[in-house]
Amino acid sequence: MTIEKRRAPAGAAVLRGDITAAIRRAVMQELAAVGYGRLSIEAVARRAGVSKTAVYRRWRSKLELVLEVVSSVAGQKLPLMDTGSLQGDLTVLLMVMSKALQHPLAAQIIPDLLAEAARNPQIAETLQAALRTHQHHVGELLIGRAIDRGELPASIDPDRAVDLIVGPVYWRLAIARAPLTMADLPELVASIATALGGSMRTSSP
Incomplete structure (x- = not known):
């Protein structure tokens, strides 16, 4: 489950949808290029053109990230x-x-x-x-x-x-x-x- 689906605390920054979409695309591209075993948050962030923090603000781990993205596609x-x-x-x-x-x-x-x-x-x-x-x-x-x-x-x-x-x-x-x-x-x-x-x-x- 992504952070967007949880109730954000007062004053929390709004997560940009374009960054979330870029990360999801990067996950699919990294999976195709190196597979799940070699996929890393660092590589996903680099391919998406964002910081690792941007990824971790949305997903807590590599497994959670891949599960959410793959589930939505499948x-x-x-x-x-x-x-x-x-x-x-x-x-x-x-x-x-x-x-x-x-x-x-x-x-x-x-x-x-x-x-x-x-x-x-x-x-x-x-x-x-x-x-x-x-x-x-x-x-x-x-x-x-x-x-x-x-x-x-x-x-x-x-x-x-x-x-x-x-x-x-x-x-x-x-x-x-x-x-x-x-x-x-x-x-x-x-x-x-x-x-x-x-x-x-x-x-x-």
């Missing part, structure tokens, strides 16, 4: 456009996911944080909580709409369905480090929809 809700069909919704979701996972920062940070999560329970719990929030969001919207359209049975488990949707993309991009192109999406979407037991309908133009 928990961001993806735009889930209603295309009118399960196939269209899956295509949009996979396009957004593949673009995000193939971003240079994400490609470097995700494997490192997964390795750290195996050693650090606090990192593991933070990542799991953020990803569960994301999973519920996708399940409620994408799977819920497909159920309402009659494309998926009401008995389907939304969380398991989301595992089946995002699993192949995550495995390919974050684990196997194999490319995923636009040309690959139609076949992947069709396979996922078939596995979900959905009847494919094409959205209206």
